[in-house]
Amino acid sequence: MNHRPFEDWLLADEPLNPQQRRELQNHLRVCTQCTAIAEVNLALRKARTAAPAPGFAQRWQARLAAQRRLQRRQQAIGLTILGLGGAALLTWFCAPLFLAFAASPAEWIVQWLGYLLFLTTSLEAAGEAARVLLSVLPEVTPPYFLLVFTSVLGGFSLLGTFSLWQLMHLPQKTKVSQAR
Ligand SMILES: [Zn+2]
Structure with missing residues (x-):
């Protein structure tokens, strides 16, 4: 069986025109050897698309760190508001006593x-x-x-x-x- 040019196309993994693709499909139906190569190509392509883009880990870590900073800042703001509110409430309750004492x-x-x-x-x-x-x-x-x-x-x-x-x-x- 003549595997050329199908084997070359598969190994190069280059884009094919519609006619070439049709010929390849016809050949793959009868040739287990080229089918195996085609399957490996398919698996490799899937793996390539599934793999994270370069620098993904760093970007993800940076985003996580930013999120943690934001959380910490929100916690600090919340605590500040709580503290100020408590102080204001205490002042409001004790002000009459202090005013009376000062007067x-x-x-x-x-x-x-x-x-x-x-x-x-x-x-x-x-x-x-x-x-x-x-x-x-x-x-x-x-x-x-x-x-x-x-x-x-x-x-x-x-x-x-x-x-x-x-x-x-x-x-x-x-x-x-x-x-x-
Ligand atoms: Zn073949």
């Missing part, structure tokens, strides 16, 4: 001391009440005792909360009255 430190200290005194006396009174309640416990039925005890405790905590609220808002009221 009249002595008054502020007296108010706080008064509050502390009130708190200690309240706690003492609560302790006394609890002691009295505990001493009369045997004579009182449990559900009733529990009701009385919780209402007393609730009343004291309400009083404490109210006085704290008043203390925190009193300086602002004074300032408003001064501005008038």
Whole structure:
């Protein structure tokens, strides 16, 4: 069998015109030797297209590094925003106290001391009440005792909360009255 020019075409792997391609196809149908060469060519072509372009690894690594930098920067921005937000919130909550202290430190200290005194006396009174309640416990039925005890405790905590609220808002009221 005459393998020329088919063998040459296949080995050179050069582009063929339609007529040449038709002749090659006809030859490949009957020639296993040239079919083998054609199959190797096909496999090589596939491998060549599948292989990454030159410099692909470097470009990929560069892109990855850039992405990591961007992620780090976004994290830093997020943390900064979180920190600033926290600081702003803290300032907003504490500003009335600081302003009150700056406006009249002595008054502020007296108010706080008064509050502390009130708190200690309240706690003492609560302790006394609890002691009295505990001493009369045997004579009182449990559900009733529990009701009385919780209402007393609730009343004291309400009083404490109210006085704290008043203390925190009193300086602002004074300032408003001064501005008038
Ligand atoms: Zn052949």
